[in-house]
Amino acid sequence: ENASKNDFIRSAIREDMKEGRFPPPVHTRFPPEPNGYLHIGHAKSICLNYGLADDFEGAVYNLRFDDTNPVKEEQEYVDSIMEDIRWLGFDWEDRLYFASDYFQQLYDWAVKLIRDGNAYVDSQDPETISKSRGTPTEPGVNSPYRDRSVEENLKLFEEMRQGKHPDGSSVLRAKIDMAHPNLNMRDPVMYRIKHARHHRTGDDWCIYPMYDWAHGQSDALENITHSLCTLEFENHRPLYNWFLEKIGVENPPRQIEFARLNLTYTVMSKRKLRQLVEDGHVESWDDPRMPTVSGMRRRGYTPEAIRKFAAEIGVTKTESMVDLALLEFFVREHLNKTAQRRMAVLDPVKMVITNYPEGKEEWLEADNNPEDEHAGTRSIPFSGELYIERDDFMEDPPKKFFRLAPGKEVRLKHAYFVTCDEVIKDASGNITELRCSYDPESRGGQSPDGRKVKGTLHWVSAAHALDAEVRLYDNLFLRENLNTLEEDEDSLDYLNPESLVTVQAKLEPSLGDAEAGSSFQFLRKGYFCADSKDHKRDHSGNSIVFNRTVQLKDSWAK
Numbered sequence: 001e002n003a004s005k006n007d008f009i010r011s012a013i014r015e016d017m018k019e020g021r022f023p024p025p026v027h028t029r030f031p032p033e034p035n036g037y038l039h040i041g042h043a044k045s046i047c048l049n050y051g052l053a054d055d056f057e058g059a060v061y062n063l064r065f066d067d068t069n070p071v072k073e074e075q076e077y078v079d080s081i082m083e084d085i086r087w088l089g090f091d092w093e094d095r096l097y098f099a100s101d102y103f104q105q106l107y108d109w110a111v112k113l114i115r116d117g118n119a120y121v122d123s124q125d126p127e128t129i130s131k132s133r134g135t136p137t138e139p140g141v142n143s144p145y146r147d148r149s150v151e152e153n154l155k156l157f158e159e160m161r162q163g164k165h166p167d168g169s170s171v172l173r174a175k176i177d178m179a180h181p182n183l184n185m186r187d188p189v190m191y192r193i194k195h196a197r198h199h200r201t202g203d204d205w206c207i208y209p210m211y212d213w214a215h216g217q218s219d220a221l222e223n224i225t226h227s228l229c230t231l232e233f234e235n236h237r238p239l240y241n242w243f244l245e246k247i248g249v250e251n252p253p254r255q256i257e258f259a260r261l262n263l264t265y266t267v268m269s270k271r272k273l274r275q276l277v278e279d280g281h282v283e284s285w286d287d288p289r290m291p292t293v294s295g296m297r298r299r300g301y302t303p304e305a306i307r308k309f310a311a312e313i314g315v316t317k318t319e320s321m322v323d324l325a326l327l328e329f330f331v332r333e334h335l336n337k338t339a340q341r342r343m344a345v346l347d348p349v350k351m352v353i354t355n356y357p358e359g360k361e362e363w364l365e366a367d368n369n370p371e372d373e374h375a376g377t378r379s380i381p382f383s384g385e386l387y388i389e390r391d392d393f394m395e396d397p398p399k400k401f402f403r404l405a406p407g408k409e410v411r412l413k414h415a416y417f418v419t420c421d422e423v424i425k426d427a428s429g430n431i432t433e434l435r436c437s438y439d440p441e442s443r444g445g446q447s448p449d450g451r452k453v454k455g456t457l458h459w460v461s462a463a464h465a466l467d468a469e470v471r472l473y474d475n476l477f478l479r480e481n482l483n484t485l486e487e488d489e490d491s492l493d494y495l496n497p498e499s500l501v502t503v504q505a506k507l508e509p510s511l512g513d514a515e516a517g518s519s520f521q522f523l524r525k526g527y528f529c530a531d532s533k534d535h536k537r538d539h540s541g542n543s544i545v546f547n548r549t550v551q552l553k554d555s556w557a558k
């Protein structure tokens with residue numbers, strides 16, 4: 001999928017390898033923080049980092065959990081991230097790492113920096129430190145503790161580690177330049193005190209490294225050649241390189257930045273996604289409306305479609321907004337080839353075939369997928385009482401309406417021609433029944449006299465139909481671009497109140513065998529996936545639950 005890509009990252013890597021800047025192989029990593037579930041933006045990064053194996057001989061990739069912040073991280077997230085990466089089709093084999101495994105090494109390197117006069121303990125409070133950093137136009141102010149002796153720094157840092165100082169009372173800072181034009185270089189904090197239990201190291205540590213101090217060092221420890229990250233880290237690169245230089249790494253990894261993925265009609269940050277879950281706007285991280293990998297899986301998106309999408313959008317240096325419709329295109333394209341066809345009526349109205357022999361039923365042959373000659377056929381029951389889609393009938397149709405209307409003839413897919421003779425309504429005028437007659441000669445959908453009908457409808461036999469809950473998902477937000485909100489606006493203002501509409505549908509009976517997570521095309525309605533949590537294979541129809549993955553672009557013979 002990536003084989004023919006020649007983006008700026010691949011070009012840079014090719015150049016580096018050609019010039020022998022790194023001993024082969026190319027070695028990348030995907031470094032998630034286990035503080036939430038992966039979203040489609042992470043999937044882009046995974047496809048990039050792990051997809052390089054297709055372009056560079058012997059290239060390998062690591063999975064590294066960037067678990068340096070004990071307060072926000074949990075095992076649940078570690079587990080979900082691994083499940084999602086595997087589902088996407090990537091395998092890190094035995095190259096699973098945790099930044100927390102490097103805490104001792106990072107500590108030792110920090111001691112080296114102190115010894116070399118490159119780091120100091122600052123006893124100012126966090127607010128003062130933050131204020132004294134200055135602004136892009138104003139230089140920062142040196143801390144009064146900046147010139148502590150190496151001995152004092154070593155002693156204080158040791159005490160910090162031993163838990164002798166409370167949270168927020170001191171930090172370790174790199175000693176660089178408080179007037180540096182890049183604010184990240186103004187004596188950045190390397191360690192803060194946090195008396196908090198870590199999900200892997202327990203109570204071993206009460207000082208934790210900052211992202212900038214952990215990341216490049218972890219890359220170096222794992223012999224990463226190219227550290228690919230999103231653009232917001234571009235102005236951290238000088239610091240990334242400074243730390244590697246000060247600890248004396250040979251062949252330091254090269255950081256290259258690319259634009260993050262933004263998708264229309266959704267938000268894409270773990271903080272915002274967490275808020276949606278915690279405030280109950282969605283059911284969970286894997287709610288099918290979420291742009292998370294697990295949500296997309298539950299919705300019925302396929303890994304193939306996501307990988308093709310990632311390859312298609314490629315990597316760039318400038319941020320842009322990618323149309324959700326592009327992702328849906330790849331989902332539709334893949335499911336069109338792989339999903340079996342079934343009939344399901346989402347908004348049923350009864351059709352009675354008055355000239356069909358009383359009590360008779362017959363089984364008709366239907367192809368499972370016209371796009372796949374190996375998909376075979378199945379039998380579907382036909383009888384004198386059916387359900388069709390309510391909006392496939394109009395009492396008073398406009399000219400171009402080719403579906404059912406009084407006196408009009410249509411084809412029932414895989415079955416017969418029927419003509420509507422009579423409309424039955426209840427006291428308030430709602431249609432309760434369509435009385436029709438069928439042409440027994442038209443079995444299979446052709447009439448021997450060559451008579452043509454324009455409309456072909458899907459249907460299910462009433463007596464055989466399974467009752468099902470079908471969840472019709474739509475965009476979670478009504479606004480296309482949620483990155484351009486005004487100060488006083490909140491993405492929640494644009495939540496789509498109809499992002500989930502649940503209907504009671506009638507399904508053809510073979511869907512009682514559907515396994516949780518399996519996908520089908522419901523003829524003329526779209527692609528649907530048996531819900532992985534709530535769907536139970538059950539012929540009584542009690543807990544059959546399908547999620548709408550994506551609508552069909554054009555419904556045939558409308």
Ligand code: ATP
Pocket residue numbers: 030031032033034040041042044045066228229230259260261262268269270271
């Ligand atoms: P978020 O901002 O959504 O919380 P993050 O960057 O804090 O994401 P991490 O777990 O640190 O989340 O991300 C792991 C990797 O995924 C990083 O290398 C990051 O650059 C990359 N990444 C995160 N979001 C996107 C995105 N929208 N597009 C591409 N890559 C992304």
Ligand code: MG
Pocket residue numbers: 033
């Ligand atoms: Mg991050």
Ligand code: MG
Pocket residue numbers: 269270
């Ligand atoms: Mg973030």
